[in-house]
Amino acid sequence: xxxxxxxxxxxxxxxxAVMLHQLGHEVCGSDLEKHFFTxxxxxxxxxxxxxxxxxxxxxxxxxIIGNAFLEDFPEVIRARKLxxxxxxxxxxxxxxxxxxxxxxxxxxxxxxxxxxxKTIVSKFKKTGYLIGDxxxxxxxDCEYLCVESDEFRRHFAGYHPEYAIITNIEIDxxxxxxxxxxxxxxxxxxxxxxxxxxxxxxxDPWCKKLVIPVESYSFGLSRDNDYYAENLVSDRxxxxxxxxxxxxxxxxxxxxxxxDHLMIDTLGVLSMAHQMGLDxxxxxxxxxxxxxxxxxxxxxxxxxxxFVDDYAHHPTEVKVTIEASRxxxxxxxxxxxxxxxxxxxxxxxxxxxKNALEKADEIYLLDFTSIDDKQDGTDIDITYLANMIPGSHxxxxxxxxxxxxxxxxxxxxxxxxxxxxYNIAEKVKELL
Numbered sequence: 453x454x455x456x457x458x459x460x461x462x463x464x465x466x467x468x469a470v471m472l473h474q475l476g477h478e479v480c481g482s483d484l485e486k487h488f489f490t491x492x493x494x495x496x497x498x499x500x501x502x503x504x505x506x507x508x509x510x511x512x513x514x515x516i517i518g519n520a521f522l523e524d525f526p527e528v529i530r531a532r533k534l535x536x537x538x539x540x541x542x543x544x545x546x547x548x549x550x551x552x553x554x555x556x557x558x559x560x561x562x563x564x565x566x567x568x569x570k571t572i573v574s575k576f577k578k579t580g581y582l583i584g585d586x587x588x589x590x591x592x593d594c595e596y597l598c599v600e601s602d603e604f605r606r607h608f609a610g611y612h613p614e615y616a617i618i619t620n621i622e623i624d625x626x627x628x629x630x631x632x633x634x635x636x637x638x639x640x641x642x643x644x645x646x647x648x649x650x651x652x653x654x655x656d657p658w659c660k661k662l663v664i665p666v667e668s669y670s671f672g673l674s675r676d677n678d679y680y681a682e683n684l685v686s687d688r689x690x691x692x693x694x695x696x697x698x699x700x701x702x703x704x705x706x707x708x709x710x711x712d713h714l715m716i717d718t719l720g721v722l723s724m725a726h727q728m729g730l731d732x733x734x735x736x737x738x739x740x741x742x743x744x745x746x747x748x749x750x751x752x753x754x755x756x757x758x759f760v761d762d763y764a765h766h767p768t769e770v771k772v773t774i775e776a777s778r779x780x781x782x783x784x785x786x787x788x789x790x791x792x793x794x795x796x797x798x799x800x801x802x803x804x805x806k807n808a809l810e811k812a813d814e815i816y817l818l819d820f821t822s823i824d825d826k827q828d829g830t831d832i833d834i835t836y837l838a839n840m841i842p843g844s845h846x847x848x849x850x851x852x853x854x855x856x857x858x859x860x861x862x863x864x865x866x867x868x869x870x871x872x873x874y875n876i877a878e879k880v881k882e883l884l
Contacts, residue, residue, distance in 0.1 A: 453477045453478070453514055454477070454478040454479075454480075454510075454512050454513050454514065455469070455472050455477055455478065455479045455480075455481075455513065455514050455515075455516060456479075456480055456481055456482075456508070456509065456510075456513040456514070456515045456516070456531075456535075457469050457479070457480070457481030457482070457515075457516050457518065458481065458482060458515060458516070458517045458518055458521050458525070458527045458528060458531065459481070459482070459483055459517070459518025459519075459520055459521055460480075460481025460482060460483050460491075460494065460499075460501055460518075461483040461484070461488045461490050461491045461494070461501070462483075462490065462518045462519070462520060462540075463490055463584040463585070463586070463870075464540060464544075464582065464584050464600070464602070465481075465490075465516070465518050465540055466490040466491060466493060466494055466586040466588070467490075467493075467582045467583055467584065467585075467586055467587055467588030468516065468540065468543070468544065468582060468588060469481060469494060469499060469588075470493050470494065470497065470499075470586075470587075470588040470589075471580065471582060471588040471589065471590035472590075473497055473499055474588075474589065474590055474591055475590060475591065475592065479499050480499060480500040480501070480502065481499075481500075481501060481502070482501070482502045482503065482504045482505070482508055482527060483501060483503075483504070484503075484504075485503055486872065486875075487872070487875070488872055489585070489586065489872075489874060490585065490586035491586065492586060493586050493587065493588070494586075504526070504527060505527070506526040506527050506529070506530040508527065509527055509530045509531050509534055509535065510534070510535075511534045511535060513531075513534075513535050514535065514536050514537075514538070515531040515535045515536070515537045515538070516537075516538050516539075516540055516543050517531065517537060517538070517539050517540065518540055519539065519540055519541070519604060519605070519607070539607075540607075541602075541607035541608070541610055541611075542610065544582070544599065544611070545610040545611050545612070547597075548597060548599060548611055548612070548613060549612065550597075551580065551594060551595065551596060551597035552577075552595055552596045552597070552614050553596070553597045553598075553599060553611070553612075553613040553614055553615075554569060554573070554596065554597070554598045554599065554613060554614065554615045554616070554617070554724070555599050555601040555608065555611055555613035555615070555616045555617070555642075555646075556569055556598065556599070556600055556601060556616075556617045556619070556720075557600075557601040557602070557603060557608055557616065557617070557618055557619070557639070557642065558617075558618050558619030558620045558621065558653070559603075559619075559620050559621060559622040559623070559624050559766065559768070560619060560620055560622070560713070560766065560768055560769050560772075561619040561620065561713060561716070561717045562584065562600045562601070562602070562619065563583055563584050563585055563600055563763070564714065564717050565617060565619055565717040565720055565721060566581065566582075566583050566584075566598055566599070566600040567583055567587075567742070567743075568717060568718055568721045568739075568742060569581075569598045569617065569721045569724070570583070570589075570598040571738050571739065571741065571742050571743075572721055572722075572725050572730065572735050572738045572739065573596055573598060573725075573728075573730075574738070575730075575734050575735070575737065575738035576730050576731075576734065577595055577596045578593050578594050578595050578596070579594060579595070579596040579597070579598060580594040580596070580597045580598070581597065581598040581599070582597070582598070582599045582600060583600050584600045584602075585763075599611070599613070601613075601616075601642075603624075603625070603635075603638050603639065603642070604625055605625070606638045606641065608638075608642050609638060609641040609642050609645065611642070611645060612645045612646075612647065613645070613646055613647070614646070614647050614648040614649075615646070615648055615649055615650075615651070615724055615728075616642070616643060616646045616649075616650045616651070617650075617651045617652075617720040617721065617724060618639065618643075618650065618651070618652040618653060618659055618662075618720075619653055619716065619717060619720060620653050620656045620658075620659065621635070621636060621639050621656060621658035621659055622656075622658070622766070622768060623635045624766055624797070625797075626796050626797060626800040626801075627794060627796035627797070632658075636658050636661065639658075639662060640662060640663065643662055643663075643664050643665070644665060646664075646666055647666065648666060648667065649666055649667040649668065649669065649724070649727055650662075650664045650666060650667070650668045650669075651668070651669050651670075651671055651679075651720050651723045651724050651727075652664075652668065652669075652670055652671070653670070653671060653672055653716060653720065654670025654671060654672045654674070654676060654677040654678070655672035655673060655674050655676075655677070655716075656672075667727075669723050669727065671716070671719040671720050671722075671723045672716060672719065673712065673715065673716065673719075675696075678697060678698055678723065679695065679696065679697055679719055679722065679723035679726070680696050680719065681693035681694065681695065681696070681715060681719060682694045682696050682701075684715070686711075689708065689709075690706060690707065690708050690709070691706070691707050691709065691715065692704070692705065692706045692707075693705055693715075695719075695722055695726075695732070697723075697726060702726055702732060703732030703733070703735075703736070705722070705732075705735075705736050705739070706736065707736075707739050707742075708739070708740065708742060709742070711772075711776055713772050718739075722735065749761075749762050749773065749776065750762070751780075754881050754884065755861065755881075755884040756861065756862050757860070757861050757862055757863065757864075757865065757884060758777075758781055758784060758863070758864040758865065759865050759867070759877055759880075759881070760773070760777055760864065760865065760866040760867065761867050761873075761874055761877065762866070762867070762868050763868075763869070763870050764790075764868040764869070764870075765792065765793045765797070765868070765869060765870035765871075766797070766801070767801045767804035767805045767807070767808045768804075768808075769868075770788075770790065770805065770808040770809060770868055771807075771808035771811060773866060773868055774786060774788055774808065774809070774811045774812050774866060775811060777864050777866050778811070781864045784862070784863045784864040785813040785814065785860065785863040785864065786811075786812045786813050786863075786864050786866060787812060787813060787814045787816070787857070787860050787863055787864065787865045787866065788809050788811075788812035788814065788815050788816065788866050788868065789816045789818070789847065789857065789865060789866065789867045789868065789873065789876070789877075790805075790809060790815070790816070790817055790818070790868045790869065791817075791818035791819075791820075791849075791868070791869035791871050791873040792805075792817075792820060792834070792837070792869070793820075793869065793870045793871050794820075795820060795831070795832050795833075798832065798834075798836065798837055799832055799836070802836065802837055802840055803840070805837060806837070806840050806841050809841060809844070810841065812866065814843075814845075814860070815841055815843065815844040815845065816844070816845050816846075816847040816853075816856070816857070817834050817837060817838050817841075817844055817845065817846050817847060818834065818846075818847055818849050818853075818869070818873065818876070819833055819834040819846070819849070820833065820834065834846055847876075849875070849876050850876075850879075851879060853876055853879075854876055854879035854880045854882075854883055855883060857876070857880045858880050858883040858884055861884060865877070865880065
């Protein structure tokens with residue numbers, strides 16, 4: 453078949469395009485002409501990427517429409533007239549029905565947890581995966597499919613997985629969800645569709661409220677959970693612990709990462725692996741080969757300067773990322789560089805963003821640039837947040853901005869955004 457993706461560089465979209473290409477289909481799509489990290493896997497496979505133009509759409513295409521594109525977008529209008537069309541989440545929901553599917557969802561940690569899950573399950577089963585960093589894999593022999601499942605506009609409620617892992621529930625996408633209860637209800641709708649078992653973060657107050665109609669197991673750092681870690685010891689690069697299930701030791705694990713948030717993500721996958729009957733020794737061997745997803749706390753030491761790149765775009769994620777940097781590099785200043793996504797999110801969480809960002813030594817803010825940042829009509833720019841944070845600076849996203857950051861040579865520069873903030877980081881490296 454011939455597939456055309458409107459917004460092919462989008463998180464999830466790029467991954468799905470790669471998967472369909474691996475299955476032998478013809479794949480192409482359109483997007484903005486500037487570089488996004490998600491396109492790298494598309495370029496490797498010579499998948500054509502065109503500038504937006506409604507004339508791109510041909511009757512023979514099956515068109516997959518990215519979530520950022522409304523029905524009045526010119527390519528969408530033409531596709532609806534000429535082609536069989538799916539929204540991204542509609543197509544993915546249908547695809548998942550062909551496999552033993554595993555959904556990983558939550559306000560934070562989806563990408564990392566999905567990466568851990570596919571790393572472990574792949575050790576035992578032929579496993580495909582879709583991860584929101586542009587990574588995707590699927591071939592005709594796959595039996596299992598691990599999917600990062602997004603709550604955006606309730607899209608994950610259209611999935612019917614066998615297993616689900618829920619890392620946390622903390623309101624986001626405030627341009628769509630009315631309040632915390634509305635947001636929680638989306639997760640309730642999702643778990644109602646799971647057919648075998650749900651694994652949820654038992655230290656999260658909203659997760660504990662879920663009414664789960666199938667087998668369910670809690671995981672977390674406290675001993676109140678079904679699954680928890682005991683005798684936890686960490687250094688700057690690794691952790692060791694005993695995995696406990698209802699008070700009994702399952703196995704000892706040494707894992708190549710640190711931090712409470714990563715430990716919680718790992719416990720979620722280990723609880724599922726145990727219930728699936730996967731051998732603990734093989735699970736630990738798989739974890740030794742774990743490679744973190746793109747743009748999830750990626751560290752690069754360049755010219756004696758620490759560059760941290762993270763996808764953080766919610767205040768909780770910003771807080772955790774800055775705290776992790778402070779813990780890892782206690783002898784350096786932590787310089788926060790933050791580019792928000794969605795004006796409505798900044799407006800709703802302004803005080804939380806302020807409190808999170810003020811954990812850094814210096815704060816630089818970049819303005820909105822993407823096409824969906826002001827989709828709901830929220831009329832603010834970055835100065836709204838800057839005015840709330842004394843001593844913060846609005847940074848131009850150009851050579852002048854890079855010169856300002858380059859003066860922090862030898863310190864820890866923490867770049868945080870779900871958008872293309874990495875471009876200015878590259879400019880800083882050139883100056884250093």
